[in-house]
Amino acid sequence: MLLRVLNLSRRGFCSHSGHDIASAIAELNKEMESVFGESSSTIHSSSIGNDIMAEAPQLVSPKTGGSGLGLTHVGSKGEAQMVDVTPKESTERAATASCKVVLGKKVFDLVSANQMAKGDVLSVAKIAGINGAKQTSSLIPLCHNIILTHVHVDLKLNLNDFSVDIVGEAASTGKTGVEMEALTAVSVAGLTVYDMCKAASKDIQIAGIQLERKTGGKSGDWSRKE
Numbered sequence: 645m646l647l648r649v650l651n652l653s654r655r656g657f658c659s660h661s662g663h664d665i666a667s668a669i670a671e672l673n674k675e676m677e678s679v680f681g682e683s684s685s686t687i688h689s690s691s692i693g694n695d696i697m698a699e700a701p702q703l704v705s706p707k708t709g710g711s712g713l714g715l716t717h718v719g720s721k722g723e724a725q726m727v728d729v730t731p732k733e734s735t736e737r738a739a740t741a742s743c744k745v746v747l748g749k750k751v752f753d754l755v756s757a758n759q760m761a762k763g764d765v766l767s768v769a770k771i772a773g774i775n776g777a778k779q780t781s782s783l784i785p786l787c788h789n790i791i792l793t794h795v796h797v798d799l800k801l802n803l804n805d806f807s808v809d810i811v812g813e814a815a816s817t818g819k820t821g822v823e824m825e826a827l828t829a830v831s832v833a834g835l836t837v838y839d840m841c842k843a844a845s846k847d848i849q850i851a852g853i854q855l856e857r858k859t860g861g862k863s864g865d866w867s868r869k870e
Contacts, residue, residue, distance in 0.1 A: 733819070734818050735817070736816075737815065737820075737821050737861055738814070738815040738860060739814055740858075741855050742810060742811045742854060742856050743830040743854070744834075744852045745850050746805060746807045746848065748848065750844065752806035756801050761843060765808075766801075769836040769840065770798075770799055770833065772832050773810070773833030774829065777792065777797075780824050780825045780828040783828060790816050790825075791818065792814055792815065792822065794813065795814050795815075796813040797810065797829050798812075810833050812827075812829030813829075820861075831853055
């Protein structure tokens with residue numbers, strides 16, 4: 645009789661969600677009381693209840709994500725939030741990002757000869773990239789509005805794959821990093837290259853937008869491994 649009750653009860657627990665475990669334990673109390681009496685039911689139901697709770701999946705806080713890293717832009721209830729950097733110390737921070745715009749031979753030849761209808765592609769894209777870095781907090785909603793001390797965008801024609809290689813650098817002395825500013829710089833520069841050249845071809849591709857390195861801040865220095 646005991647084995648039958650325990651087996652039935654365990655199947656019942658497994659089919660319930662965490663929200664229904666308490667009510668399932670209450671039902672088990674009644675079943676066990678009819679067999680053992682009040683004192684025995686309390687002991688056995690508590691033991692089984694503990695086993696089930698131990699086996700139940702545990703929710704992971706979005707701040708930890710099951711590891712020590714965490715998602716700082718996610719609150720305890722899963723809502724989006726801006727990170728409070730008030731307690732942080734101001735340090736020198738820098739970041740470098742890159743991307744590639746694949747033009748194709750026809751457009752590449754036009755750009756290298758400065759024969760695009762809209763004008764000097766590389767010069768316009770460079771200024772656009774610098775301006776983009778300064779507007780990062782307006783474009784990316786949870787980024788902090790920081791004072792940049794340096795922004796540099798470099799565009800080079802790559803004859804090997806008929807592309808434009810773009811590298812962007814950003815620097816600041818403050819409480820938060822400048823990775824997003826560097827990434828925004830190369831992204832906007834790449835988009836500008838596309839805009840300047842789209843009349844000649846729609847096959848242009850913007851690829852490989854990525855952070856190359858960063859320095860400063862609590863997490864320390866980081867560099868992409870080849």
